[in-house]
Amino acid sequence: MSNKNYKYTLNEGFTEEQRNFYEENGYIVFRKLIPEKDIDICHQRFLDVCSGKVHVPTVMKVKKLGPNGETRSEFTVNKIQEILYDEKFFDHYAAHPKIVEVIKMIIGPNVTAVHSMLINKPPDVHEEMSAHPMHQDLHYFPFRPANKIAASWTAMEDVTEKNGCLFVLPGSHKGPLFSHDYTESVKNKLYHGVFGFNDVPKVMFPMEKGDTIFFHPLLLHGSGPNFTQGFRKAISVHYADSKCDFINVIGTFQEGISKEIESVAEKNFKLKIHINTVWKMKSRLICGEQGVFQQIDSHL
Ligand SMILES: O=C(O)CCC(=O)C(=O)O
Incomplete structure (x- = not known):
């Protein structure tokens, strides 16, 4: 390993080539990282949530029936969130050793999963219910440092340009956090986007089942x-160094989204709570020492 000053990765578990790639581009893909059997268990669990057999805190629906008036929930549910406290999703994805190994190379040994979803x-x-506009996930997170936060996103079936694969702007992690808001084309609740990037060339990411981008x-x-x-399904978890600190979002670009998340929590969970508490309640320690996210007694 060279003596280069690394800024975006922490441990030397990566090869030098992998580490340099993440540092330069802000992402890295591992093909077939998650075995099919783990994905199939998560897939079945999603169907069990849809049919009401299993409960998770947040189930978001597209307000439209499926083709031919299809009412089965697999056709109408577009996202489930806070899946971390379900042991199947926890064991077979959020705390999956293959995921945690890479996350530790990026953010270090004290890992808290802060956000979890199946999309x-x-x-x-x-389109307005199915696309996700260009955005930065930090927009939603009132904690720092940004370099101690990373996402994993795994394709649960083959994803292509036709069924809505991810696209990214390589190297944009070196820039600032931009202002976000609702865009013309996408209307889903909390799906904010940035403006002025429509004509910028993006890298499209067709992926096969089990492929994972961090x-x-x-x-x-x-x-x-x-x-x-x-269908196009993906499962994704955001991880933060448990020793991150909360910031005060008042007066920043993040004030509006934080108020919006507080009001969604109030509506969904009948809880009037501060944004930092919302994030603590969404989180779960994965490994290493506890920190700021664990200063709370209950979870969602
Ligand atoms: O899975 C997708 O379509 C995009 C998910 C995403 O970017 C997000 O939820 O932040």
Whole structure:
């Protein structure tokens, strides 16, 4: 390993080439990282959430029936969140040793999973409910430092440009956090985007089942609509160094989104709580020492 000053990665578990790639581009892809059997268990768990057999705190629906008036929830649920406290999702994804190994190379040994979701793009759903505009995940997070936060995102079936694969803007993790808001084309609750990047060339990421991308929270990314008759599912968790600190978002670009998240929490969970408490309640320690996210008694 060279003596280069690394800024975005911590430990020397990566090869030099992998580490340099993440430092330069703000992401790295591992093909077939998650075995099919783990993905199949998560897939079945998603269907069990859809059918009401299993409960997770947040189930978001597209307000439209599936093709031919299809009412089965797999056709109408577009996202489930806070899946971390479900032991199947925890064991077979969020705390999966293959994921945790890479995350520790990026953010270090004290790992808290702070955000967890399974994103479903059902067939035949209008663009405004199915695409995800270009955005930076840090927009949502009132904690820092940004370099101690990283996402994993795993394709649960083959994802292509036609069914809404991810796209990214390589190197954008080196820039600032931009202002975000609702865009013209996407109307889903909390799906904010940045402005002025429509004409910038993006890198599209077709992926196969089990392929996993890890990325920095300032990396500009999004995903297209699903134009096919099949599903497009992905599972994703954000991890932070447990020793991160909360920031005061008042007066920053993040004040508006923080208020919006507080009001969603109030509506969904009948809880009037501060944004920092919302994030603590969404989190779960994965390994290493506890920190700021664990200063709380309950979770969502
Ligand atoms: O899975 C997708 O379509 C995009 C997810 C994403 O970028 C996000 O939720 O931040």
